[in-house]
Amino acid sequence: MMVAVTVDGAQPLTFQDRATTPKVIGKTKASPGLGPILFDFGPAGIALTEGKSLDISTTGATILGAAIHIEGYRKKTATTNA
Numbered sequence: 452m453m454v455a456v457t458v459d460g461a462q463p464l465t466f467q468d469r470a471t472t473p474k475v476i477g478k479t480k481a482s483p484g485l486g487p488i489l490f491d492f493g494p495a496g497i498a499l500t501e502g503k504s505l506d507i508s509t510t511g512a513t514i515l516g517a518a519i520h521i522e523g524y525r526k527k528t529a530t531t532n533a
Protein backbone atom coordinates (compact mmCIF):
# COMPACT_ATOMS: atom_id res chain seq x y z
CA MET A 452 0.00 0.00 0.00
CA MET A 453 1.44 3.38 -0.96
CA VAL A 454 0.21 6.80 0.16
CA ALA A 455 1.59 9.77 -1.80
CA VAL A 456 0.90 12.80 0.38
CA THR A 457 0.13 15.84 -1.81
CA VAL A 458 -1.34 18.18 0.85
CA ASP A 459 0.03 17.88 4.40
CA GLY A 460 -2.51 17.86 7.21
CA ALA A 461 -2.50 17.59 10.98
CA GLN A 462 -4.67 14.46 11.09
CA PRO A 463 -3.43 10.97 10.23
CA LEU A 464 -5.12 8.57 7.81
CA THR A 465 -6.11 5.21 9.30
CA PHE A 466 -6.53 2.09 7.17
CA GLN A 467 -8.74 -0.54 8.81
CA ASP A 468 -11.45 -3.04 8.06
CA ARG A 469 -15.13 -2.50 8.84
CA ALA A 470 -15.43 -5.17 11.53
CA THR A 471 -17.28 -4.48 14.78
CA THR A 472 -13.85 -4.07 16.34
CA PRO A 473 -11.82 -2.70 13.41
CA LYS A 474 -8.47 -4.29 12.61
CA VAL A 475 -6.04 -1.43 11.90
CA ILE A 476 -3.52 -2.38 9.21
CA GLY A 477 -1.81 1.00 8.79
CA LYS A 478 -1.80 4.58 9.98
CA THR A 479 0.10 7.63 8.77
CA LYS A 480 1.70 10.04 11.22
CA ALA A 481 0.03 13.38 11.87
CA SER A 482 1.60 15.99 9.57
CA PRO A 483 3.78 13.41 7.75
CA GLY A 484 5.10 15.89 5.17
CA LEU A 485 4.83 15.64 1.40
CA GLY A 486 5.94 12.53 -0.46
CA PRO A 487 5.44 8.77 -0.43
CA ILE A 488 4.68 6.57 2.56
CA LEU A 489 5.06 2.84 1.91
CA PHE A 490 3.33 0.14 3.96
CA ASP A 491 5.00 -3.21 3.15
CA PHE A 492 3.16 -6.24 4.48
CA GLY A 493 5.64 -8.74 3.07
CA PRO A 494 4.98 -11.52 0.56
CA ALA A 495 2.12 -13.04 2.59
CA GLY A 496 0.29 -9.71 2.94
CA ILE A 497 -2.04 -8.94 5.81
CA ALA A 498 -5.55 -10.30 6.22
CA LEU A 499 -8.61 -8.22 6.94
CA THR A 500 -11.54 -9.66 8.88
CA GLU A 501 -13.32 -12.13 6.61
CA GLY A 502 -16.28 -10.60 4.79
CA LYS A 503 -15.38 -7.01 5.74
CA SER A 504 -14.20 -4.20 3.47
CA LEU A 505 -11.26 -1.81 3.77
CA ASP A 506 -12.04 1.60 5.26
CA ILE A 507 -9.87 4.73 5.11
CA SER A 508 -10.73 7.16 7.87
CA THR A 509 -9.53 10.37 9.48
CA THR A 510 -10.66 12.73 12.20
CA GLY A 511 -10.66 16.49 12.55
CA ALA A 512 -11.03 19.33 10.12
CA THR A 513 -7.48 19.46 8.73
CA ILE A 514 -7.10 16.27 6.72
CA LEU A 515 -4.23 15.49 4.42
CA GLY A 516 -4.62 15.05 0.68
CA ALA A 517 -3.10 11.99 -0.92
CA ALA A 518 -3.11 9.61 -3.84
CA ILE A 519 -3.46 6.08 -2.48
CA HIS A 520 -2.49 2.87 -4.28
CA ILE A 521 -3.49 -0.48 -2.79
CA GLU A 522 -2.75 -3.91 -4.22
CA GLY A 523 -4.69 -6.79 -2.78
CA TYR A 524 -6.23 -10.12 -3.48
CA ARG A 525 -9.27 -12.06 -2.37
CA LYS A 526 -8.71 -15.43 -0.78
CA LYS A 527 -11.66 -17.74 -1.33
CA THR A 528 -13.05 -19.36 1.82
CA ALA A 529 -16.14 -21.36 2.67
CA THR A 530 -17.85 -18.18 3.92
CA THR A 531 -17.04 -15.99 0.92
CA ASN A 532 -17.96 -18.73 -1.56
CA ALA A 533 -21.38 -19.35 0.00
